[in-house]
Amino acid sequence: xxxxxxxxxxxxxxxxxxxxxxRALQVxxxxxxxxxxxxxxxxxxxxxxxxxxxxxxxxxxxxxxWNSHISGLGNLVLQRGIARHRSTLGQATLEExxxxxxxxxxxxxxxxxxxxxxxxxxxxxxxxxxxxxRLFDKGFALAALLEEMDHVSLTSFDxxxxxRSKYLRRCSNVxxxxxxxxxxxxxxxxxxxxxTADSTFTGASSSGSHLKEALEPQKLPPFSFPTLRLGCxxxxxxxxxxxxxxxxxxxxxxxxxxxxxARDHSSHTQPTLGxxxxxxxxxxxxxxxxxxxxxxNIMRSMPYCLNDNMGLxxxxxxxxxxxxxxxxxxxxxxxxxxxxxATYQEFDNRKGLxxxxxxxxxxxxxxxxxxxxxxxxxxxQHGVEALVEGL
Numbered sequence: 001x002x003x004x005x006x007x008x009x010x011x012x013x014x015x016x017x018x019x020x021x022x023r024a025l026q027v028x029x030x031x032x033x034x035x036x037x038x039x040x041x042x043x044x045x046x047x048x049x050x051x052x053x054x055x056x057x058x059x060x061x062x063x064x065x066w067n068s069h070i071s072g073l074g075n076l077v078l079q080r081g082i083a084r085h086r087s088t089l090g091q092a093t094l095e096e097x098x099x100x101x102x103x104x105x106x107x108x109x110x111x112x113x114x115x116x117x118x119x120x121x122x123x124x125x126x127x128x129x130x131x132x133x134r135l136f137d138k139g140f141a142l143a144a145l146l147e148e149m150d151h152v153s154l155t156s157f158d159x160x161x162x163x164r165s166k167y168l169r170r171c172s173n174v175x176x177x178x179x180x181x182x183x184x185x186x187x188x189x190x191x192x193x194x195x196t197a198d199s200t201f202t203g204a205s206s207s208g209s210h211l212k213e214a215l216e217p218q219k220l221p222p223f224s225f226p227t228l229r230l231g232c233x234x235x236x237x238x239x240x241x242x243x244x245x246x247x248x249x250x251x252x253x254x255x256x257x258x259x260x261x262a263r264d265h266s267s268h269t270q271p272t273l274g275x276x277x278x279x280x281x282x283x284x285x286x287x288x289x290x291x292x293x294x295x296x297n298i299m300r301s302m303p304y305c306l307n308d309n310m311g312l313x314x315x316x317x318x319x320x321x322x323x324x325x326x327x328x329x330x331x332x333x334x335x336x337x338x339x340x341x342a343t344y345q346e347f348d349n350r351k352g353l354x355x356x357x358x359x360x361x362x363x364x365x366x367x368x369x370x371x372x373x374x375x376x377x378x379x380x381q382h383g384v385e386a387l388v389e390g391l
Contacts, residue, residue: 001013001014001016001017001020002014002016002017002018002021002053002057003017003056003057003312004017017057018057021050021053021057024046024050025050028043028046028047028050031043031046032076038076038079038080039080039084041084041087041089041090041093042089043076044073044076044077044080044090044093044094044097045089045093047069047072047073047076048073048093048096048097048100050069051066051069051070051073051100052316054066054068054069055316055353056312056315056316056353067104070097070100070101070104071104073097073100073101074101074112074113074114077094077097077114078113082118082119082122082123085123086123086124086125091123091124094123095133098114098133098136099136099317101114102114102136102139102140102143103139103320105139105140105143105144106139106142106143106146106240106243106320109143109146109147109150110143110147111140111143111144111147112140112143112144114140115137115140115141115143115144120137120140131181131184131185131188132229132233134181134184135181135233135236135237135240138174138177138178138181138240139236139240141174141177142174142240142243142244145167145170145171145174146243146247148167149167149247149251152167154167154250154251154254155250155254159254161255161258161270161271161275164251164254164255164258164271165255165271165275167251168248168251168252168255168278168279168282171244171247171248171251172248172282174244175241175244175245175248178237178240178241178244181237182237185233189226189230191226192226193225193226193230193234194223194224194225194230194231194234194301195223195224196221196222196223196224197221197222197223197224197303197304220296220300221300222300222301222302222303222304223297223300223301223303223304224304225301225304228304228305228310228313228314228317229317231301231304231305231314231318232305232314232317232318232321234297234301235297235298235301235302235305235317235318235321235322236317236318236320236321238294238295238297238298238301238321239294239298239320239321239324239325241294242291242294242295242298242324242325242328243324244286245286245290245291245294246286246291246328248282248283248286249283249286249287249291251279252279252280252282252283252286253283255271255275255276255279256271256276256279256280256283258270258271288332291328292329292332292336294325294328295324295325295328295329295336295340296336298321298322298324298325299322299325299336299339299340299343301318301321302318302322302343302346305317305318306318306343306346306347306350308350315347315353319347319353322340322343322344322347325340326340326341326344
């Protein structure tokens with residue numbers, strides 16, 4: 001109802017939708033205070049649906065409300081326990097929630113209980129987890145690794161060369177795991193994962209004038225995919241690879257700069273010739289051209305994912321990858337950055353996501369992905385009170 005109100009420019013209809021959302025939120029909060037209803041699958045599913053509403057129909061130009069919902073749902077999942085996510089509805093909702101939770105974990109560079117061995121395996125009770133869910137496993141592992149790297153301050157002069165070497169090796173291992181995942185996807189897919197589309201496909205018609213103007217100077221045709229799900233998964237894969245490449249380049253730079261400062265001259269702080277060679281090789285592999293290629297791949301996926309025929313689902317599933325591309329391209333201003341910013345205008349103008357324009361601003365309040373730039377919305381308390389506050 002709220003969305004229809006926005007599409008038809010009917011403020012009265014949109015207001016009715018907001019009122020229904022408020023009522024649904026009150027009912028959910030009441031259920032969360034019940035020692036019986038709190039564990040029902042329908043309550044978990046309802047909470048997730050309301051988080052989607054907050055993502056698309058937020059009354060403020062930010063994603064603070066969405067972050068609050070996802071944090072509250074994480075507390076709910078933990079309190080429900082593993083066994084309650086083995087039912088058809090419980091498992092399906094958990095799989096959808098894992099996507100949002102992974103995005104939040106990477107956004108704040110924080111680990112999650114969903115990345116522990118128990119939560120990676122036991123909800124499926126021995127059944128095969130599909131290849132898409134296995135990508136989110138890699139995302140949780142990456143978020144935990146980013147948190148550790150922040151704690152040891154890899155770029156600090158006081159960080160030992162052994163520590164830098166350790167995290168370079170771990171980053172490289174995660175990168176190899178992502179490549180292995182991609183090969184699995186290739187083997188499982190009965191069709192090509194993607195292909196270049198004709199320049200008239202979505203870029204000039206369905207995606208609006210802003211994206212058309214940004215696409216033309218590139219002379220790069222957009223990508224097409226067999227399904228929207230695969231298109232969004234590939235965009236997220238490139239997003240995870242881009243985050244990892246940025247961090248690998250950062251660690252390599254720190255290793256290669258060791259010895260350039262007076263305090264680094266002792267022998268135990270110097271990288272070995274082998275480590276220097278590895279760092280130089282990985283820095284070349286994950287250098288600016290590679291990162292620009294990943295960001296551009298994400299951008300070439302957007303005409304398909306944001307096609308009007310995809311509704312809001314394409315926008316929901318591709319926002320993470322687009323945001324990663326934006327932050328990376330800001331370091332290398334050029335046509336690609338204009339392309340990305342134009343796509344963000346599509347989120348605002350054609351999809352009605354008002355916070356997208358704020359994110360796209362270079363000086364926007366919510367333009368940074370640091371943990372302290374977006375409010376979590378949930379206190380670190382435990383129990384039902386934290387669940388209610390989060391939702």
